[in-house]
Amino acid sequence: MDEEESGSGARQRPATIVDVAETARVAIGTVSRYLNGQSVRPANRDQIEAAIQRLNYRKNALAAAMKSDLTNTVGFLVPRLSEFHASVLERLSLALRQQGRALLSYCHNDDAASVMGALEFFSSHRVDALVMDARPEAEERIRATARAGTPIVFYDNNLAGPPVDRVLVDNRGASHRMVSHLLDVGHTRVAVLTGNVQHWTGRERFEGYRQAMLEHGLTINPDYVLDTHWNEDEAYSGMGRLLMLPTPPTALYCCNYNMAMGALRMFAERGVRVPEDISIASFDDVPLFALYGGGITAAAQPTAKIADTIAGTLAARLSGRSALQPPLNIVLNCDIILRGSVKRPRLASEPSPAAQPPTSQL
Amino acid sequence: MDEEESGSGARQRPATIVDVAETARVAIGTVSRYLNGQSVRPANRDQIEAAIQRLNYRKNALAAAMKSDLTNTVGFLVPRLSEFHASVLERLSLALRQQGRALLSYCHNDDAASVMGALEFFSSHRVDALVMDARPEAEERIRATARAGTPIVFYDNNLAGPPVDRVLVDNRGASHRMVSHLLDVGHTRVAVLTGNVQHWTGRERFEGYRQAMLEHGLTINPDYVLDTHWNEDEAYSGMGRLLMLPTPPTALYCCNYNMAMGALRMFAERGVRVPEDISIASFDDVPLFALYGGGITAAAQPTAKIADTIAGTLAARLSGRSALQPPLNIVLNCDIILRGSVKRPRLASEPSPAAQPPTSQL
DNA sequence: TTGTACGCGTTATCAT
DNA sequence: ATGATAACGCGTACAA
Numbered sequence A, B: 001m002d003e004e005e006s007g008s009g010a011r012q013r014p015a016t017i018v019d020v021a022e023t024a025r026v027a028i029g030t031v032s033r034y035l036n037g038q039s040v041r042p043a044n045r046d047q048i049e050a051a052i053q054r055l056n057y058r059k060n061a062l063a064a065a066m067k068s069d070l071t072n073t074v075g076f077l078v079p080r081l082s083e084f085h086a087s088v089l090e091r092l093s094l095a096l097r098q099q100g101r102a103l104l105s106y107c108h109n110d111d112a113a114s115v116m117g118a119l120e121f122f123s124s125h126r127v128d129a130l131v132m133d134a135r136p137e138a139e140e141r142i143r144a145t146a147r148a149g150t151p152i153v154f155y156d157n158n159l160a161g162p163p164v165d166r167v168l169v170d171n172r173g174a175s176h177r178m179v180s181h182l183l184d185v186g187h188t189r190v191a192v193l194t195g196n197v198q199h200w201t202g203r204e205r206f207e208g209y210r211q212a213m214l215e216h217g218l219t220i221n222p223d224y225v226l227d228t229h230w231n232e233d234e235a236y237s238g239m240g241r242l243l244m245l246p247t248p249p250t251a252l253y254c255c256n257y258n259m260a261m262g263a264l265r266m267f268a269e270r271g272v273r274v275p276e277d278i279s280i281a282s283f284d285d286v287p288l289f290a291l292y293g294g295g296i297t298a299a300a301q302p303t304a305k306i307a308d309t310i311a312g313t314l315a316a317r318l319s320g321r322s323a324l325q326p327p328l329n330i331v332l333n334c335d336i337i338l339r340g341s342v343k344r345p346r347l348a349s350e351p352s353p354a355a356q357p358p359t360s361q362l
Numbered sequence C: 001t002t003g004t005a006c007g008c009g010t011t012a013t014c015a016t
Numbered sequence D: 001a002t003g004a005t006a007a008c009g010c011g012t013a014c015a016a
Helices: A017-024 A029-035 A042-055 A061-068 A084-096 A110-123 A136-149 A171-186 A199-213 A232-244 A255-269 A286-292 A303-319 B015-023 B028-035 B043-055 B059-069 B082-096 B110-126 B136-147 B171-184 B201-213 B232-244 B256-268 B287-293 B305-321
Strands: A073-078 A101-107 A127-131 A154-155 A164-170 A190-194 A226-227 A251-254 A279-283 A297-300 A329-332 A336-337 B073-078 B102-108 B129-131 B150-157 B165-169 B191-192 B225-227 B252-253 B279-283 B297-300 B329-334 B336-339
Touching: A017 A029, A017 A042, A029 A042, A042 A127, A073 A110, A084 A101, A084 B082, A084 B102, A101 A110, A101 B082, A101 B102, A110 A136, A127 A303, A127 B129, A154 A303, A164 A171, A164 B336, A171 A190, A171 A199, A171 A251, A171 A279, A171 A297, A171 A336, A171 B336, A190 A199, A190 A232, A190 A255, A190 B015, A232 A251, A232 A255, A251 A255, A255 A279, A255 A286, A255 B287, A279 A303, A286 B256, A286 B287, A303 A329, B015 B028, B015 B043, B028 B043, B059 B129, B073 B082, B073 B110, B073 B287, B082 B102, B082 B305, B102 B110, B102 B201, B110 B297, B129 B305, B136 B150, B150 B305, B165 B171, B165 B305, B171 B191, B171 B201, B171 B279, B171 B297, B171 B336, B191 B232, B191 B256, B225 B232, B232 B252, B252 B256, B256 B279, B256 B287, B305 B329
Parallel strands: A073 A101, A073 A127, A127 A154, A154 A164, A164 A329, A190 A226, A190 A251, A251 A279, A279 A297, B073 B102, B073 B129, B129 B150, B150 B165, B165 B329, B191 B225, B191 B252, B252 B279, B279 B297
Antiparallel strands: A297 A336, B297 B336
């Protein structure tokens, strides 16, 4: 008789807790208590369960959030869903789900207006906490948000000052180890494709390069330092210029995956062989690097660990356990994965190895 | 004097529309009208703007949603954030944002319980619409949701029956074209790594293979058909078995990117050269394929177009314009991108080209 | 343990 | 155009 009708396209009102209470012939309060896991008389419990089933009832998370001042929702803001960020997002989303929380994600595309828009959006939706790459243009807003008591976690990129938690990787150290490896093998002409120096991450990775060079008694050749802004196309053309240099580099260090892609594209175009003609190493590890040629030496960010650490931090802050603790500054290590793309440079006196076919094309 | 105090860690209550009304010395209704873009006396407008600024007020999206029965939120459910899904998500999120809507995303990892959990979550959060890969185990729930008037869009995977919109790609056609290409070049021993036949997508891609084979007068050799479940590791070991066959295939068609990766890994391990020893083509296009060796021939799904089409469909449904229209069934084409991984098979009489070094290692 | 009634921050409906 | 007020669905004191 009272079957839900028609599906005529009109939006139907979902059942409410009142409907459940009426159907089960109990009071609203009783249903609420049942829903929140408190004790209820067994007979009533059965009635309520039956009613929920019958009415296809789902608690209205919005109304609940409004009452409890808790949305169980976390904002996630990144420039884009690169493999790195997507991987962190997927894992973080899983970890938070186990805490009963969900993620609201947003990409800002390195656009300042989008960053501010995202922050507006998040506060409008009353997220309980915020996970984001640090953005200088939003510093004031971030401070205000933190002051208002919303836990914030910076990840990937950093920004000194705001009293927020940080889950970062040792960009400088990993860079340093990577470039040191190139130098230890015998390279002296090591070029670097850097990210935007506006980014802490970009500065740190470059600094690792710089320190390694200096420690090996080398000077920084400005011709070998290209700020190609994390960008594949800029890296591609930048690499083209590097190859035209009278004394081209014998090794290349790319501060991220995209720029490595650009460089590899240029290598392919010019017939430059890795590692015979040039050695290459890159930040970030992606499937491509395991398979390309003899593999590309890379610094792998521990995405799972990053996500889990962020989730743990949020759990602590939101549970109130660590509400008043000073900001955390967690720095995770990257693994340097040695593959076949780095080789001792050949001396000017040595013949080109072009005549010897590689044992495998891969 | 009434400065917001301390930031002691305690959660602060955000300002409400009531606070704004009081500060601006106008009625709540006036503020609401202003916020929703209706006309307000200029003097009042200025007062309200000042108050909003002063109190750092943001509209509570939850309360608004509760009243208007519109959350301006769309659920997005996929198995995982692979490059394909991440790319669609990023673009879709952008397009929806321009409609004033946001995306709530969820990964189900091919786990039936997670799928149901996601659907619960979405209805609890009262999403206005749903975008998902079709999942058979959720059919009843999907029908119920659709019946209740929530627009649903299936994408990537399909499932016949439920009256929902569909934005899919021509999996069968793309497969057919791809395999036909392999056959046209002269291959007859073409192996296929298929996805799970539980998935429509898997069945369609296999069907394209089957049709192409039959049309070329070939029979399907069961030894050459491996269901490696979209999975890299299974593809890796499956490829190992294929290579051990007395008469191994001369060409391989992979129904997705992950399986191609697995196969390439096995090739690298066994020193199998592409395309000298075996030709390979794959569904999905990823950066790797452009760079690997002479490039890998691939079927590229139009992710941007998929996302934009979904966004358009949602806009129409949610605006009520097409509320009563019959379900849409949009099928987009894939581009077949020819690269260097496919080559005429050498005849038994021809010598192995092992002695001729490739012109470039790439 | 259960029932009642109020309030969360909006929007929308009324008079004015 | 504005002001007052009734909902929306839920949680929760408080009384029973």
